[in-house]
Amino acid sequence: MLKFPQDSPDFNVALSMSVVLFGFDGDQLQLLLARSQRDPFKDALFLPSRYLEATDELMLSARSMFHGLFGYDDPEIIEQLKAFGGVFRHPMGRIVNVASYALVRKEDFLAEKWESHGMQWVPIDRVPDLAFDHNDVVTYARERLKRRVKRRPVGFHLLPSEFTLGQLQSLYEQALGKTFDKRNFRKKLFKSPLLTDLEKKATGGEKGQHKGSRLYTFDRERYQRMKSEGYDFLF
Amino acid sequence: MLKFPQDSPDFNVALSMSVVLFGFDGDQLQLLLARSQRDPFKDALFLPSRYLEATDELMLSARSMFHGLFGYDDPEIIEQLKAFGGVFRHPMGRIVNVASYALVRKEDFLAEKWESHGMQWVPIDRVPDLAFDHNDVVTYARERLKRRVKRRPVGFHLLPSEFTLGQLQSLYEQALGKTFDKRNFRKKLFKSPLLTDLEKKATGGEKGQHKGSRLYTFDRERYQRMKSEGYDFLF
Numbered sequence: 001m002l003k004f005p006q007d008s009p010d011f012n013v014a015l016s017m018s019v020v021l022f023g024f025d026g027d028q029l030q031l032l033l034a035r036s037q038r039d040p041f042k043d044a045l046f047l048p049s050r051y052l053e054a055t056d057e058l059m060l061s062a063r064s065m066f067h068g069l070f071g072y073d074d075p076e077i078i079e080q081l082k083a084f085g086g087v088f089r090h091p092m093g094r095i096v097n098v099a100s101y102a103l104v105r106k107e108d109f110l111a112e113k114w115e116s117h118g119m120q121w122v123p124i125d126r127v128p129d130l131a132f133d134h135n136d137v138v139t140y141a142r143e144r145l146k147r148r149v150k151r152r153p154v155g156f157h158l159l160p161s162e163f164t165l166g167q168l169q170s171l172y173e174q175a176l177g178k179t180f181d182k183r184n185f186r187k188k189l190f191k192s193p194l195l196t197d198l199e200k201k202a203t204g205g206e207k208g209q210h211k212g213s214r215l216y217t218f219d220r221e222r223y224q225r226m227k228s229e230g231y232d233f234l235f
Numbered sequence: 236m237l238k239f240p241q242d243s244p245d246f247n248v249a250l251s252m253s254v255v256l257f258g259f260d261g262d263q264l265q266l267l268l269a270r271s272q273r274d275p276f277k278d279a280l281f282l283p284s285r286y287l288e289a290t291d292e293l294m295l296s297a298r299s300m301f302h303g304l305f306g307y308d309d310p311e312i313i314e315q316l317k318a319f320g321g322v323f324r325h326p327m328g329r330i331v332n333v334a335s336y337a338l339v340r341k342e343d344f345l346a347e348k349w350e351s352h353g354m355q356w357v358p359i360d361r362v363p364d365l366a367f368d369h370n371d372v373v374t375y376a377r378e379r380l381k382r383r384v385k386r387r388p389v390g391f392h393l394l395p396s397e398f399t400l401g402q403l404q405s406l407y408e409q410a411l412g413k414t415f416d417k418r419n420f421r422k423k424l425f426k427s428p429l430l431t432d433l434e435k436k437a438t439g440g441e442k443g444q445h446k447g448s449r450l451y452t453f454d455r456e457r458y459q460r461m462k463s464e465g466y467d468f469l470f
Contacts, residue, residue: 007273009251009286009330014244015320038242051244054329058320083318083333085250085293094289095244096331098318147386 023106026208035118258341261443270353
């Protein structure tokens with residue numbers, strides 16, 4: 001029977017939030033995980049998460065957690081994924097988890113502050129069994145990442161400001177879960193006028209940059225200008 | 236201060252769900268609205284919605300409401316949008332609304348059963364002020380629809396099984412909020428091999444079909460086959 005509409009709500013549910021943080025170290029796409037210090041899944045790995053109080057804003061809470069982990073936040077880079085509300089996803093009662101995701105530069109992570117809490121980066125293809133339904137959240141976030149990478153130049157959020165085409169290709173391959181032919185990949189990318197050749201070469205000192213490879217940067221201003229004129233990035 | 240992690244959740248929140256139902260009557264893209272019969276916004280229009288109990292599954296509840304309105308449901312067509320959780324979005328307390336959306340054929344709506352409850356279709360460009368934050372939900376749903384229409388042949392869910400190219404163009408124009416040049420639109424569409432010419436002409440009896448226009452159908456099986464081989468629909 002469809003109960004529509006009902007008289008009044010039951011206030012007997014709790015809220016939590018998790019953030020899926022994808023980072024790129026120049027070579028590998030990784031995911032930030034925390035280690036649970038409490039029951040019901042003490043010692044298990046899970047996504048950085050917290051319970052919300054009834055007055056906590058969803059997005060401000062996600063940004064506040066992000067700020068705690070990275071020392072800054074940026075409303076542009078955190079996006080809500082969806083509500084994960086499986087009735088039995090949490091053994092303590094009905095807790096709906098509103099998950100967000102963000103693309104970050106791994107080097108920005110305040111590692112020293114958080115590693116003592118068991119926080120760690122794990123390569124995206126080696127994510128272990130996580131507590132609660134967090135593997136489902138990660139799977140959903142990877143699909144969102146795939147779609148975003150195809151339609152917006154979000155990949156560039158993950159790269160250092162100076163990168164090689166090899167790094168860019170390796171990032172796209174990991175985000176999209178497929179491999180590209182080197183020549184075709186470059187041809188495709190140069191169709192979009194958003195890459196600026198810095199006319200200098202990598203020293204080989206940065207992770208994922210081969211010595212002698214050309215360095216590029218992403219022309220953010222030009223992208224913003226083109227976007228406002230209706231340009232649709234498409235990989 | 237980042238509270239991470241906390242000891243235990245507060246079970247003092249309630250859940251609701253709303254469905255954004257886009258329908259196409261052959262001519263116009265429309266939205267299904269209900270009229271609230273209770274406080275706090277008695278008589279206001281809002282999205283078909285209900286409160287959830289702590290054991291109600293999110294997606295099953297959306298499908299059950301859909302079933303009540305249309306007499307059938309299909310797990311493929313209902314998709315969660317996101318959680319709308321503004322702290323003060325509901326005057327009775329913290330109620331997080333998990334909204335879904337679906338694309339339907341308006342003719343399937345069980346109108347007689349529901350019109351007495353004040354349910355009505357409203358053209359998408361003439362949606363009035365709605366109760367709660369439901370205008371935000373509609374705006375978000377329209378953005379999702381736009382993205383989906385560009386990347387998947389979802390528009391075809393909205394069309395009758397036999398349609399004219401004029402209907403298809405008018406649907407795409409309303410979903411994407413722009414107008415297309417007729418010749419370019421057709422050229423673009425015929426690039427995707429998913430339209431089958433039925434080799435017959437419209438009688439003009441169906442809404443939005445001009446007499447004498449060719450009728451087409453969407454080759455769903457071919458699309459499924461191509462999709463499983465990696466084909467990416469792109470409008």
